[in-house]
Amino acid sequence: MGSTYGKIFKIATFGESHGVGIGVVIEGCPAGVTFDTDFIQSELTRRKPGQSRITTQRKEADEFEVLSGVFEGKTTGTPIALIIRNEDQRSKDYSHIAAQFRPSHADYTYQVKYGVRDYRGGGRSSARETAARVAAGALAKLLLAELGVNVQAYVSQVGAMKLEKSYDELDLTETENNAVRCPDPVMAQQMFDYIDSVRKLGDSVGGVVNCVIKGTPAGWGEPVFDKLHAELGKAMLSINAVKGFEYGSGFEGVTLLGSQHNDAFYIDDNEKVHTRTNHSGGIQGGISNGEDIYFKVAFKPVATIMQDQESIDQHGDVAIVQGKGRHDPCVVPRAVPIVEAMAALVLADFYLRNKSSRV
Amino acid sequence: MGSTYGKIFKIATFGESHGVGIGVVIEGCPAGVTFDTDFIQSELTRRKPGQSRITTQRKEADEFEVLSGVFEGKTTGTPIALIIRNEDQRSKDYSHIAAQFRPSHADYTYQVKYGVRDYRGGGRSSARETAARVAAGALAKLLLAELGVNVQAYVSQVGAMKLEKSYDELDLTETENNAVRCPDPVMAQQMFDYIDSVRKLGDSVGGVVNCVIKGTPAGWGEPVFDKLHAELGKAMLSINAVKGFEYGSGFEGVTLLGSQHNDAFYIDDNEKVHTRTNHSGGIQGGISNGEDIYFKVAFKPVATIMQDQESIDQHGDVAIVQGKGRHDPCVVPRAVPIVEAMAALVLADFYLRNKSSRV
């Protein structure tokens, strides 16, 4: 269990890091959405490994095949299955850790839970699974674009290096112009150099991805348990290596007084309702209010490092896990399209759920 | 939609702030759990209003009635319905805001979404709904107690006043000894005084609740989307006024290197697997590893303040929302049992889900 997401716009992902491939079945996408193959491929390309020397050197074209649900360039309302075949599997790289539990990986917990596990590259627990999310999220983005909703993420922190400006003080069109995906070019270069230095040490470092969603109409999200930000939080926390989520004023907002934090309503010159501030992050009572939705996602340093580490093996014996393979010293640059994909999936689902609010 | 939570241990809450009452149907609780009425009542009492002068003076006994699912003191495996009737409804208190949208409340978003709303005290969006969660969570706690799992939350921050010690440096048995529910008595008194001063200003302030779960066996949680921490995050973010969630090393963990952050495995003297550090917060790959699970939840200052605020009404006219009524100047003391309840519900559900991992 656990490999499906969404209530109406639903995805079921499958596949392992070193198996045949990674895929997804998307159910509940409305009929008639233009299926833009090039766009979906471009999103996969943003996530794929080997983009620069600060990402893993695993070689994957990450090209996808459509198996169903699309006819004459449009979605038909039936399930859309996509598969991305693995190419650079090199399973032998992992034979040395078949019986070992790598620190802060899922090896131990999968073994306890299931009694068996596909140890090759982490099997199902590998972040390679997120390729399927990106493909599905790209379709969700295409649906949202028809509705005027736009999702954009960027790197705001690497290690202790932190962008202090908020999203509306930045030029987000710069984001894709550098390998780090930080919209501030100067900071981006510093982050790049820092990640590269960490890489040379065989170590890894964490970071933060920010995301802003523009154009969401008021009314999306559901009361009580399925609040818009609660689903966003779950979706983000489900991404590999994520340790925290906050939206709107977040953890810093706790230090404010209510009189400072409350967002006063007003009517703008176009007779549209707005708030003077947006500590609410575009969400009130779990439902979008029409303002920008924004949030932050914290990623830990990836667990795979090129250093020897103390651990144990399946037999309970002490083991030294030796760093090998090809991994990301910092996950956030490649996490940007994943964060966007998950946000788009959440929103597409709430768009459809909201259709039932009234007769 | 949105008023149900859980896959197997499932709850469906209902009720409005100023309607007949608040209730819950719990489905999927296994048969044979001892239904300890006194314990469930004591949990509701921990959440109820009017506990001290820093909580709302609304008068509610918050006594619950069992409508089904319990026979001769045991759960029977069938749905357990509980209701807590509202007593101190004073609906007239709210007539003045019937057409107004209170800033940073759900009035506006509900109106847009549904076209109608029960404006009395926030209706369905009121935090009074959490009484139902606490009742259901109390039953989840009873189930977990039979399995040796214990959930404990406490206040770690009010405004900028922050407890720097971690949970294992504190005496958590002190938590219930003060009105703030902070386990450090000195800090608790300072927090109390601060909240009281904010109250006198007719203002409100935010805070942070920490939670630790001890005794969870390894293997609970599901891969990919339904990771244990992702469900914990969703559950916490679904609580009224929550703005952020982090677990284990959280947002601070992003500044560490992988070599610092990774939790080395070892075998203890009882042949049990442990990790030397616990940056993972007891969860690896979304599945519990047997270590303590711990996390933090950020609460914004409550939106209701006793001050006049700029806003609009349903007709699009400018309105001044005048502070009235009886509200909490700081939500975190009463949020402690709510956080525990939601955590217990998440864990009870994963306990049952994990039963299907193997034949």
Add this chain to the structure above:
Amino acid sequence: MGSTYGKIFKIATFGESHGVGIGVVIEGCPAGVTFDTDFIQSELTRRKPGQSRITTQRKEADEFEVLSGVFEGKTTGTPIALIIRNEDQRSKDYSHIAAQFRPSHADYTYQVKYGVRDYRGGGRSSARETAARVAAGALAKLLLAELGVNVQAYVSQVGAMKLEKSYDELDLTETENNAVRCPDPVMAQQMFDYIDSVRKLGDSVGGVVNCVIKGTPAGWGEPVFDKLHAELGKAMLSINAVKGFEYGSGFEGVTLLGSQHNDAFYIDDNEKVHTRTNHSGGIQGGISNGEDIYFKVAFKPVATIMQDQESIDQHGDVAIVQGKGRHDPCVVPRAVPIVEAMAALVLADFYLRNKSSRV
């Protein structure tokens, strides 16, 4: 598990035969539906016991209380909880069977499944639970009425006495004019006499309920697993004592040739698509085609009879179950509103689900 039904228009029922009461939480009903209390009560009255001498003499007013989700006479989009309190519980009637397994009841299977059971009147397995379905179904009917959809059921068979005419050859407005709910008054009287004679023997007999749904627009129902007739079938088979379901040409249709069975399309004088015959029962590929939907539901003779029967008890000893209590000699007259209620719930859900078929 098992006490919830529906994907969007969802119900969760609770309660036991001799507990506090029977209730339901309805989630996903759109906002703005007029909540006609009198109509809902009238539907409950159609199902309630004691209507004539051929139904159980248990005395229940079956009056319901609204606990939530309705404001100023309209649904608000939030969960609607209803409760019908039990009055005539007489639990002592059942003490003699506390340890016995009544033949063809659920006593044995509940005991094996759960290890405990509320033996009073069958507890959760009692058909009294269907009161909650009728209340929820009444609301679904109100929603459907706003959409022009009408559901009507009637008794077509009791024992071997069978109405040979199809629904369009009958005057269905006669249905409620007799205690059997058979629209043919002559047959109704014969059925009544037969049931009464069976009652005097302390025995019971089965029957068939037919149902026809008029006004369903084309397009409701989902492909593959959630076909409209598959959900109707599940919903009907979930009613106590049901043994079979068929729609359209049903079991008799298997003897036809395709050239006889196929329903030719044509355009009527109002430019509307119709079929010349309706062996399809208004459903093609699991989706409504705009024609009348019709189906049959077979009910076994109720298991409770006023005769001694061979059985065993919980200790594995032979026991003679002695018939006592107040029960229906034939369930179909009271099943008519239950069949309608479940059909209405299925349709209301598909109406909402269909909203997501297109952008």
Add this chain to the structure above:
Amino acid sequence: MGSTYGKIFKIATFGESHGVGIGVVIEGCPAGVTFDTDFIQSELTRRKPGQSRITTQRKEADEFEVLSGVFEGKTTGTPIALIIRNEDQRSKDYSHIAAQFRPSHADYTYQVKYGVRDYRGGGRSSARETAARVAAGALAKLLLAELGVNVQAYVSQVGAMKLEKSYDELDLTETENNAVRCPDPVMAQQMFDYIDSVRKLGDSVGGVVNCVIKGTPAGWGEPVFDKLHAELGKAMLSINAVKGFEYGSGFEGVTLLGSQHNDAFYIDDNEKVHTRTNHSGGIQGGISNGEDIYFKVAFKPVATIMQDQESIDQHGDVAIVQGKGRHDPCVVPRAVPIVEAMAALVLADFYLRNKSSRV
């Protein structure tokens, strides 16, 4: 929506008749089940077209590829994706009906629902989708076999030719020895000849498939809505061309008296609980009682016939649908493995659901 089935042992099928292929993602299969590729292939072969002259002459090897979830011959607890590529697509066969609505097919209803449709061979509505169910059901059978549960179906009726013996009077091992899959060899030959004569007329005919499940422990199935027979009914009714479902005494049982119909309990020589008769069909209160489960499924004559038929097209014009292509004159022989597959999926799911009945 509609393409997923199951709560814990869940399947999501995808694919169209003349697209890339048909596939399924199976989620929730426990870890450690031996994945017997040969058995799964043999089940697909039982369903595949072209088995004899009374089945469609479409040429499909129906070989499947495993995409995920299996490692070293065992299931790993993660999603298992399987794909069966289409070979003999001949899409040009269908161009003549691109704009036409074939009588009693899903062409019209899909068009109304979605606005677009893949008209090639019925697209998603084609019974070719059931290949995915058979593959998934084969895995469910492997799981059930480990638990001692066995599912077996057979043809009991073709047109008006009906096997009067019950399953325990037949030698079910004969079922696979003839092309009709009728366990009575004499009747099988008559049925074969009849189907072949219907085929020569370019017509089709309906039939009935019976199914018996042996070895189910008492306790599987859930109360109220998710009764074991209600799920079986839904699962069967979701198969293409099914018009009716009955279990145990079925529609005939309505003519019995309760005193005749009730199944008396007794203890056999091995101290095991049994019933003297089995009108209950192995299910009481929706939960298995340990006796054989048996049911019947009615299939209409397939809608595709090789004769000209009156219809309309998408523009509302009258059209003559001309019979072409390669189709089954009678669906029941190939439906046998599909019925078994769906029954196995239902049971596997209830096996897992039942694990949560007690702590």
